Amino acid sequence: MNLESELVAALKRARRVTVLTGAGVSAESGVPTFRDAQTGLWADFRPEDLATPSGFLRNPQLVWEWYAWRRERVNTVAPNPAHHALAAMADVFPEFHLITQNVDGLHQRAGSRDVIELHGNITRTKCFDEGTVVAEWKDTGHVPPQCPHCGGHLRPDVVWFEEMLPVDELQRATHAAMHCDVFLSIGTSGLVYPAAGLPLQALGSGATVIEVNPEPTPLTARVHFAISSAAGVALPRLVEQLRA
Ligand code: OAD
Numbered sequence: 001m002n003l004e005s006e007l008v009a010a011l012k013r014a015r016r017v018t019v020l021t022g023a024g025v026s027a028e029s030g031v032p033t034f035r036d037a038q039t040g041l042w043a044d045f046r047p048e049d050l051a052t053p054s055g056f057l058r059n060p061q062l063v064w065e066w067y068a069w070r071r072e073r074v075n076t077v078a079p080n081p082a083h084h085a086l087a088a089m090a091d092v093f094p095e096f097h098l099i100t101q102n103v104d105g106l107h108q109r110a111g112s113r114d115v116i117e118l119h120g121n122i123t124r125t126k127c128f129d130e131g132t133v134v135a136e137w138k139d140t141g142h143v144p145p146q147c148p149h150c151g152g153h154l155r156p157d158v159v160w161f162e163e164m165l166p167v168d169e170l171q172r173a174t175h176a177a178m179h180c181d182v183f184l185s186i187g188t189s190g191l192v193y194p195a196a197g198l199p200l201q202a203l204g205s206g207a208t209v210i211e212v213n214p215e216p217t218p219l220t221a222r223v224h225f226a227i228s229s230a231a232g233v234a235l236p237r238l239v240e241q242l243r244a
Contacts, residue, residue, distance in 0.1 A: 007225045008241045010208045012180035012229060016095040020173075020198050021231075022186020024213060026106050027234040028080040032071065037188050051160045058127065060153050064144035066154040071122050074104045082186070083110035085235035092242050097176035101195050102187060103158045116173050118165055118195050124157035133157055147214060173198060178205040185209065187231050190217040199223070 011017070023033035034143045045066070049055040056063045064232065071241040087110045090096045098115050100107055107115045126133045129152035137145045138152060145154045159165055173195075177183060183202035190196045199219055202211050210225045212234050220226050227234045 006121050007210060007227075008238070009240070010183055010224070011209075011242060014031060014093060014208075016180045017089070017093045017182045017184070018097045018176040018180040018202065018207075019024040019089070019099065019184045019186060020177075020188060020195065021086070021098070021100045021102060021107070021186045022188025022195075023102060024189075025082045025086075025231050026077075026080075026102055027187065028082060029077040029104075029106060031077055031104055031106070033187075035191070047161060048105075051158075052162050053128075053160055054162070055174040056155060056160070058171070060128075060155075061143045064153075064155070067122060067158075071156075074106070074122060077106070079106045079110035080232045081230035081236045083107055083112070085239045086186075088239050089235075089242075092239070095180075097172075097180070099173045099176065099198065099225060101197075103156075114177070116169050118159070118169055118173060120156070120158035120166070122156050122158055124155050126157040128155045147167075149154075170194065177202045180205075180207050182205045183209045184212065185219060185223070186212040186235070188213070188217070189215075190219040 005085045013140050027033050032039050032041050033080050050063055051065050072174055083106050086098060086107065090112060098107060098112050099116055100117060103119050105121055105123050124133055127147035127150060130147065130150055134147060134154055137148050140146055177198040180202060183199055186200045199209050204221060209223045210220055211223045212229065212231050214228055214230055
């Protein structure tokens with residue numbers, strides 16, 4: 001039995017499947033990743049200036065406009081075959097959990113339900129001081145706009161460095177990682193914790209762990225199956241074989 005058929009056999013036996021995705025899943029939609037050399041966002045921008053509370057307080061207008069630019073890009077792209085394959089995968093298994101580090105909402109636009117968003121969502125906005133999500137605000141000309149409740153700065157509802165992950169989402173993600181038969185880590189460099197710890201928790205709980213990434217990561221040497229391919233190629237093929 002070759003590696004791929006062993007992998008498909010392990011998936012066909014599975015009842016509970018958990019998936020963790022990262023920026024690589026949206027790369028084929030035209031959304032830049034963070035750490036890919038030259039093309040990654042962190043190649044051109046300093047995360048400490050743009051993705052930290054202290055960076056925001058130093059220059060709120062710069063940060064607000066940078067996220068507005070990213071939001072604009074996300075609005076102009078569409079989910080790719082990897083997103084659609086994961087939406088289809090949810091109907092293949094009795095229990096399926098999709099955890100993402102992505103803030104682009106492309107999984108939901110591809111039809112995935114109940115996505116566990118570990119790092120928030122760029123299409124939502126919240127008050128910097130109160131932490132409450134704000135859907136509407138008056139355009140007073142301020143950049144960033146002001147919270148209609150307290151007058152404080154508004155900010156994107158994403159998790160920045162130095163910040164805690166949303167408690168409920170992290171608890172659900174940890175439970176899903178520790179109670180699955182197969183865990184798939186797709187399109188993530190595995191460098192940012194606590195998300196990068198989830199595949200290790202799945203390994204420690206006896207799950208079969210599969211990685212999909214064209215490049216090796218710190219996780220590659222520890223997984224049962226490493227698919228060295230683009231997600232938009234590997235995942236539709238995997239779903240096809242699961243349905244066969
Ligand atoms: P990274 O940019 O660190 O890693 C993207 C990974 O996707 C790399 O390992 C690539 O090799 C891989 N990749 C690229 N194209 C791919 C494709 N077509 N198919 C499959 N994989 C592909 O992005 P993340 O791991 O998501 O957090 O980064 C984690 C977190 O760091 C982000 O959520 C963000 C960032 O800073 C915060 O801002 C808090």
